[in-house]
Amino acid sequence: MLLRTLKYILIQSSRKFHRTVMAKSKFEYVKSFEADDKILQNCWIVVRIDGKNFHKFANTHNFEKPNDIRSLNLMNFAAGCVMKEFNEIIIAYGQSDEYSFVFHRTANVYNRRASKIVSNVNSLFTSSFVFYWNRWFGDQKLQYPPCFDARYVLYPTTENLKDYLSWRQADVHINNLYNTCFWNLVLKKGLTNVEAEEKLRGTVSSDKNELLFSEFGINYNKLPAMYRKGTILLTKQIKIDESRTRKIAIPIYDDLIKEKFWKEHDELLLRKAPKYYEFPTDLQPLPDLVKELLNV
Template sequence: MAVSRFAYVRNFELPDPLLPGTFIVVRLDGQSFHRFSEVHAFAKPNDERALRLLDHAATDLMDQFSDIVLAFGESDEYSFLLRKSASLFNRREAKILSTLTSHFTASVVFRWSTYFGNTPLQYPPTFDGRIILYPSIREVRDYFSWRQADTHVNNLYNTVFWALVQQGGQSTSEAHATLKGTQSKDKHELLFSRFNINYNSIDARFRKGSVLVRDSQPASTTDASDAAPSVPTDAAISKKSKAKIKPAVVVLHCDIIKDEFWDGRPDILAG
């Protein structure tokens, strides 16, 4: 009786289903990560340890939720694409957003020592999240093209900026002033002429971001049931000839703006 008496409070919970038949993008972004990177002495302009840590956390998320078919990471930001037919948590917005955000954050904390060794975690990182729905393949591709273009713009600026500070002896204010109003070609020229750095030779991880997709790899282990009998039968031979396929999440650093990436992986945008 007591349960029924108080159960009316559930009527105040608002339903929040996401529009069906649309692609779901969940974007997670570090909260006050500039301060976090300063406190933990991240290398500038890019800290590979931190980037690999976030890649690992994103991989954990994709391993846990099969509806995620693609992820893209740059700096302290990660975007996850859920298939159009995703039914995760009955497409409840708050449930999807809160679960993915907390799972990703927890993985970053859990994996910290793997990448930062004896550097203690001074305080836990936090991430905010948002969900965007896209009706068609065109918007999805344009979204991820936008994020990768943003990666290039930000990394080019930061690479030149920190070269001016670390190698050119400028203050941060002077470096910002030097770069004010410069175009992409100007930054390339400045890097090469003053510091002998060819931007295009910099690690693709920094220039293009991290792209996580599912790939099929042969299973690395077998169990006793797969062992062939002492006298092979036709069924046993047929079974043994079929390789086990195990989906795995792989991290790439490639162009996702051009058609080649998408044409080679049509399953990502399949309904």
């Protein structure tokens, strides 16, 4: 009886295995429709994330204008979570509702498959933005899920990469100067949106700086560097206490348009070990962003 039972089990298992193999062989041809999206070798990979319809999201959640420090901190924190996961990202740069992540030209993450790189970076960034919302917004509830789109661009030379990042930082200056003028005219002087746009039409940077100072007493160059320059995230070795150091993404507010930045952080392009970094005295103790990332 026992031998008969064992024989029956073996026969049934064999049939199931046969059917599984046959089924797999019959349908696996569909894999041939998948695109071979392996990224070209020896190019810098930039994954750029942008908020989708973020004006509506900002209005719904009562973001302060022209800059909401909570949102900027959360964006930086989500970007830090991405850098913690992907150690082949050498630098990230963010402003407003966008973030750019630069993978070293020798990176082999996901065997350089574009769809895997873009989808994983974007999903981790978005999920971190949602998951850690209350760390930066307190009791304010998230009214609906935010959405971010993502794309990748390849830059064949180091100069191309530097120019890309310079372009994004120049964009910060142009947009933030305009928005600072616009919202001061609307919120403090009572102009309508149309009236504010009309007043600023045709003005250059010097005109806007003069307007801010003469009408609102604002010295634009004294505003927080995060607003004027955006946030650069770099992986560095930092001092945790008297006996410990740790490698982590830190925020820097600097002019990456200037060659001085790349000379000070020459390990980025050469893909050397992260340098030790000591925060300026006005940022002691550790910035909140770094302290939060240490606890993730």
